[in-house]
Amino acid sequence: MYQYDQIDQQLVRRRVEQFRNQVQRRLSDELLEEEFRPLRLQNGLYLQRHAYMLRIAIPYGMLSTRQLRTLADISEKYDRNYGHFTTRQNIQFNWINLEQTPDILADLALVEMHAIQTSGNCIRNITSDPFAGVAADEVVDPRPICELLRQWSTLHPEFAYLPRKFKIAISGAKQDRAVILAHDIGLLLKEDDQGNTICDIFAGGGLGRTPILGVLVKENLSWEKLPSYLTAVLRVYNRFGRRDNIYKARIKILVKALGKIEFSRQVEAEWDHLKDANDNFQNQEWLRVSQFFTKPEYQPVAPMSQDELVKGVKSTEQLAFKRWLERNTRAHQQSGYTSVVLSLKPHGTAAPGDASTEQMRAIANLADLYSFGEVRITHEQNIVLADVEQTKLFELYQKAKKFQLAIPNIGLLTDIIACPGGDFCSLANAKSLPIASAIQHRFDDLDYLFDLGEISLNISGCINSCGHHHVGNIGILGVDKDGSEWYQITLGGSQGNQTSIGKVIGPSFDAEEVPDVIAKIIEVFVEKREYLESFSQVVTRIGIEPFKQKVYASIKKENTHA
Amino acid sequence: MLKVISFPKNESPKQITNIWQILRNAEGEESAALPSGKVIVPFSWWLARGRRHEFSQRIINQDIGVWFSADDDVLAHANIILEDQDLWSVIAVDFPVFRDGRGFSTATLLRQRLGWSGELQAIGDVLIDQLLQLSRVGFDTFVLRHDQNIENGLKQFDLYGVSFQNDWRSNRTLLSQVNL
Numbered sequence: 001m002y003q004y005d006q007i008d009q010q011l012v013r014r015r016v017e018q019f020r021n022q023v024q025r026r027l028s029d030e031l032l033e034e035e036f037r038p039l040r041l042q043n044g045l046y047l048q049r050h051a052y053m054l055r056i057a058i059p060y061g062m063l064s065t066r067q068l069r070t071l072a073d074i075s076e077k078y079d080r081n082y083g084h085f086t087t088r089q090n091i092q093f094n095w096i097n098l099e100q101t102p103d104i105l106a107d108l109a110l111v112e113m114h115a116i117q118t119s120g121n122c123i124r125n126i127t128s129d130p131f132a133g134v135a136a137d138e139v140v141d142p143r144p145i146c147e148l149l150r151q152w153s154t155l156h157p158e159f160a161y162l163p164r165k166f167k168i169a170i171s172g173a174k175q176d177r178a179v180i181l182a183h184d185i186g187l188l189l190k191e192d193d194q195g196n197t198i199c200d201i202f203a204g205g206g207l208g209r210t211p212i213l214g215v216l217v218k219e220n221l222s223w224e225k226l227p228s229y230l231t232a233v234l235r236v237y238n239r240f241g242r243r244d245n246i247y248k249a250r251i252k253i254l255v256k257a258l259g260k261i262e263f264s265r266q267v268e269a270e271w272d273h274l275k276d277a278n279d280n281f282q283n284q285e286w287l288r289v290s291q292f293f294t295k296p297e298y299q300p301v302a303p304m305s306q307d308e309l310v311k312g313v314k315s316t317e318q319l320a321f322k323r324w325l326e327r328n329t330r331a332h333q334q335s336g337y338t339s340v341v342l343s344l345k346p347h348g349t350a351a352p353g354d355a356s357t358e359q360m361r362a363i364a365n366l367a368d369l370y371s372f373g374e375v376r377i378t379h380e381q382n383i384v385l386a387d388v389e390q391t392k393l394f395e396l397y398q399k400a401k402k403f404q405l406a407i408p409n410i411g412l413l414t415d416i417i418a419c420p421g422g423d424f425c426s427l428a429n430a431k432s433l434p435i436a437s438a439i440q441h442r443f444d445d446l447d448y449l450f451d452l453g454e455i456s457l458n459i460s461g462c463i464n465s466c467g468h469h470h471v472g473n474i475g476i477l478g479v480d481k482d483g484s485e486w487y488q489i490t491l492g493g494s495q496g497n498q499t500s501i502g503k504v505i506g507p508s509f510d511a512e513e514v515p516d517v518i519a520k521i522i523e524v525f526v527e528k529r530e531y532l533e534s535f536s537q538v539v540t541r542i543g544i545e546p547f548k549q550k551v552y553a554s555i556k557k558e559n560t561h562a
Numbered sequence: 563m564l565k566v567i568s569f570p571k572n573e574s575p576k577q578i579t580n581i582w583q584i585l586r587n588a589e590g591e592e593s594a595a596l597p598s599g600k601v602i603v604p605f606s607w608w609l610a611r612g613r614r615h616e617f618s619q620r621i622i623n624q625d626i627g628v629w630f631s632a633d634d635d636v637l638a639h640a641n642i643i644l645e646d647q648d649l650w651s652v653i654a655v656d657f658p659v660f661r662d663g664r665g666f667s668t669a670t671l672l673r674q675r676l677g678w679s680g681e682l683q684a685i686g687d688v689l690i691d692q693l694l695q696l697s698r699v700g701f702d703t704f705v706l707r708h709d710q711n712i713e714n715g716l717k718q719f720d721l722y723g724v725s726f727q728n729d730w731r732s733n734r735t736l737l738s739q740v741n742l
Contacts, residue, residue, distance in 0.1 A: 007724045007735050014722045022691065030711070031691075038661060039691055121661070151726045157698035158670050161663025227727075238667045239635070273675060278737070279728050285736065 001062050001374055002147045002292040004112040011154070012109040015116060019043050020102035027099070042122055042160070044115025045101055049426050052096040054104060055118040060128035060146040060170070061089035061377040065364040068375055070111045072360035078104055083360065085344060085353040087417055087468055088167070089127050089377040090118055094424050116154060121162045123153040123234070128170045129177045130378040133293060134339055134386045136331035140172035140189035140197050144290040145223060148281055152227050159234050163241035164249035166234070167206075174497075179379065181205045181213040181499045182471055184251045185233065189223070197223040203233060203263070204255030207465035211501045212252040217264045224281040231279065232271035236263070296372040296387055301336030304390045313394050323408040323450065324397055338390050340371075342383040342405040345415045347440040349404070351433045352418040353381030362403040370396045379468075380417055380456075382410065413455045413522075414440045417468055421461030421478065422485065428461035430478025430485035435459055435514050442515040443522075452522065455535040456495070471495045473536045474521060475502045476514065487514050491521070491547055492539045505548045520551045566683075567704040567715055569697055571731055575719050577712060580705060582627060582652060584685060596620065602627035602654050602683070605634050612646065627652035629685060632664045636671050643676050654683035655701070660692055666699045673700035673730050690715040694722075698729040 004012075022039050025031040031039075040046075044055040056071070063071075071091055075083045078100055079093040086092055096104070108114055118125050126146050133141045149168065153159075159166070169178040172189035180186025186202040198220045205214030221229055237251045255263045310322045330339040342363060345352050355363070363383055367375045370392050371385035378384055383405070388396060400406040409415045416439065419425065421432030436459055443449060458472030462479075469475030475490035486508035493502030509517055524547050529538050539547070569575035585596070585603045596603070596617065603612070608628050611617070620626050628650045630636060636643060647653070653672060655665040665684065672678040683703040684696045690710050697704075697719055706715055724735040732738065 007726075007739075010724050011722055011726075014724075018721050035660065035689060035691070121663075154726050155722070156727055157695040157729055158666045159663070160695050161661050161666065161692075163663075235667050235670070239664055243662060243664075277728075278733070282737070288736075 001064060002059075002143075002289065008112065008151075009109075012112070012114045012116070015043075015114060015155075016102060016105045016109050019105060023098060023102055038120055038161070040101075041120035042117055043101070043105065044118035045096070045098070046119060047426065048094065048424050049422075050424070051094065052098055052101070053092055053094050053424065054096045054101060054115060055086070055090050055092045056108060056113060056115045057118045057125040058090050058113075058377050059150045060126055060132065060143060061130050061379075062143070063375045063377065064111075065367045065373045065375065067111045067113055068360055068364040068367070070107060070113070072357045072364070074104055074107060075357045075360065081357045082350075082354050084351065084420060085355065085377050085381050085383075087353075087379050087381060087419070087466055088125060089130070089379055090125055091377070092420070094420070119165075121164050121166075122160050123156060123162075123166045123168065126150055126153070126168045126170060127178055127183075127379060129173055130376040130384045131177065131330060131339055131386065132172065132376075133295075134332050134334070134337075135173050135175075135177075136333055137174040138172055138333065139174065140191060141293060142170045142172035142187075142189050143293045144286060145172075145187070145189060145197070145199075145226070146170050147289045147292070148285060149226065149230075152230075158231075159238060162234070162238055163243045164246070164251075166237070166251065168230075176495075176497050176499070177378075179468070179471060179495045179499060182207055182211075182468070182495070183214065185230065186214050187226075190220075192220065199223060199226070201229065201233075203267075204252040204260075206250050206252040207468060207470045208250065209247050209463045209465075210252065211465070211470040212256060213499060213501065214252075215255065215260045217255075217260065217267060224283070224286070225275055227279045227281060228274040228277060229267075229271055231274055232267045235270055236266050240266075295334070296374075298334045298337060298387070299389060301389055301391060303335045309390060309393060317394075320408070321394060321397060323446065324406055325393065327408040327410045327412065327450075328406070329393070332387070334387070336390055338388050338393060340385045340388050340393070340396060341378070341410045342366075342385065342400055343407040343409055343415065344382050344405070345409055345440070346404050346407055347409075347414055347444045348437040351420070352416050352436050355383075359403050359405060362399075363405065366396060366399060380410075380415060382415070408446065409449060411454045411456070412449045413443050413452055413457055414449060416440065416457050416459060417472065418459040419461050419466035421459070421467075425461060425466075427464055428478060429463075429480035430461050430487065431511070432459040432461040432467060432476075432478060435476060435478075435487065435511060438511075438515045439518055442519065452525070453534050455522075456493075457518070458493075468495075469493070470501045471499060472502065473539065474518065479508055481508070484510075486510060489517060489521075489551075491544045492536075494536050498536075503544055505544050506552055516554075517551055520554055521547050524550045564705070565712055567693070567706065567712065568702065569704070569719060570702050575697075575716050577716070582654075582683070584629060584654065600625050600627070600651070602629045602652060602685075604628075605630050605639070608646070609639075609642065612649070621649050624651040626650060627654060627683075629654035629656055629683075630665075630668055630672075631656050632658050632662050632668075634668070636668055636676060640676060643672075643678075647676070647678055647680075650680070652681045652683060652703075653678055654685045654705075657684065657686035657688055660687045660689045666695065669696070669700040670730075690718050693718040698725070698727075698731060700730040 490502030
């Protein structure tokens with residue numbers, strides 16, 4: 001993975017000094033809170049309900065085990081022995097003192113980490129495919145581009161005070177695992193006939209109050225032109241994006257207002273002046289960065305089928321191991337290797353995406369033993385060990401189990417994406433963690449979960465949609481009505497190549513009803529499904545009406561809230 | 563007189579005395595006479611009357627500059643800016659609130675696209691924590707908000723010593739270091 005040179009190192013070190021000075025000026029009231037706010041946000045520091053929350057960047061989801069151990073140390077030293085991995089592949093600590101933040105950032109700088117631009121109205125941490133560089137369906141390894149753009153976007157002087165946040169996601173595989181259409185900019189990397197990297201650019205996607213999928217604004221752009229093209233997009237947005245209403249300030253609103261054709265035309269007109277400048281990436285820059293993303297030293301091992309792997313273990317372990325292989329492993333480019341997903345979705349015992357200090361250290365140990373010392377974070381809030389030798393899978397599985405990291409529920413109903421919600425976040429209208437926990441308890445039967453197959457269930461505690469509820473097959477959104485917490489259900493959302501936005505089924509429910517409502521929805525699915533049909537296929541085929549009828553027929557009308 | 567920070571390209575930042583006053587016109591004050599001395603007028607004022615004969619001596623005396631508001635679209639007025647900029651002794655860009663980042667793009671365009679090589683002032687809600695970015699996009703004079711600590715402000719320009727982007731002052735560190 002990428003390693004800092006003296007430029008990166010100097011930049012993060014100086015950033016810590018700058019922020020230390022700003023914190024001191026804030027503490028002495030030389031700097032007003034209103035003016036300090038964007039400065040701390042661009043260093044990842046939010047003020048939440050109980051304390052400050054620090055969001056640390058994990059660029060495109062990649063961590064070394066040394067970095068993960070530092071995160072574990074931070075959770076122990078400055079927080080409450082856990083961290084929360086987010087839907088943007090970052091990590092958050094929820095119980096931080098303002099005074100200690102510069103020290104935490106200094107600890108991070110020692111292991112080539114920072115919290116720069118993890119919040120605020122700027123270009124945020126770039127996200128990508130957690131299986132980058134290893135996925136069997138990969139066309140272009142997105143990591144060098146991710147890293148080049150990380151550098152390009154870091155402390156960009158023109159774009160530090162945009163109308164609103166700006167999120168970029170990058171995919172280079174046949175199957176989109178980075179939800180590129182739900183981002184301000186989504187990049188799809190491809191190869192042209194000569195084997196050069198080119199990309200399609202989608203703009204104006206985003207979730208939040210007005211969920212919109214990105215539209216294709218540029219096709220087949222040569223990779224080295226990305227800085228000039230993105231500058232053109234961002235300049236048009238910075239100049240003309242709305243600043244009068246926070247809910248209409250994202251680029252999606254501008255793209256929608258102008259229309260795809262006019263927006264693209266304005267960007268193109270701007271780009272005409274920029275496209276041949278030396279802002280563009282140079283080949284030497286590519287070489288410098290891409291050398292860090294070479295293949296690890298794979299051993300020449302014979303590939304094994306799942307059956308062979310299962311037959312190799314004790315009969316009492318076979319069923320559980322088979323399930324884990326089915327759900328928690330992914331095909332690899334390298335023969336004899338597999339990618340493993342460690343689940344951070346235990347059934348109700350911890351919040352989705354939470355990892356304890358002990359678990360973080362265990363994950364680091366596993367990655368050192370079995371995956372070349374590298375870890376990836378998924379936007380579904382799980383952990384990937386990308387390069388595991390198949391013959392070591394059972395060993396890894398057994399060790400992961402001891403730390404509650406081997407629940408075979410990846411992609412199943414209980415693999416819930418959830419934001420921290422009203423328990424922590426001061427923006428939230430409602431809690432999301434107790435809802436996730438209640439649903440996981442309700443469906444705590446692996447046989448049943450396996451039978452149901454792939455279902456994504458995403459929960460957001462407010463319309464900011466950090467839990468990506470719009471693109472969940474089942475989406476749950478916390479809403480505030482007359483000061484109490486209610487939950488609105490959407491169906492039909494999906495991510496991946498068929499990304500779509502879910503539709504609201506009707507009036508919202510109170511917290512206690514939610515598990516029953518989900519159970520009813522599942523009943524309809526089981527009733528209506530045809531052989532091998534997934535939940536999402538059934539919703540597409542029959543629409544939301546049958547679900548609606550069942551749910552509202554059985555839930556007492558007086559309990560629901562229009 | 564008010565002190566401001568001057569940081570011309572390839573020089574060091576220093577305090578200087580401000581010689582310019584800003585004419586902030588409200589609607590309906592369009593006919594107000596031009597104050598004496600060195601005045602930076604709103605771009606809308608210039609559009610309406612800048613080329614009138616009565617102001618030509620002031621222009622020759624280098625008494626006139628023009629400021630752009632955050633709403634002014636400098637590209638829409640590119641022709642006028644290209645044509646008239648020789649008459650202006652200074653350009654300023656206003657920040658109605660420090661969080662409004664449009665001025666960063668305005669400055670970039672004035673420098674890169676519209677060929678302005680003279681003095682470019684940042685005016686309005688200019689705080690010391692934005693000085694670094696402002697100086698990188700093309701500003702070289704900074705009229706800080708009255709409550710800002712100018713001594714502290716002078717220290718904000720060399721916080722990093724490295725950068726990942728080309729800007730008005732220098733290319734990205736990597737380009738200059740490895741001589742690509």
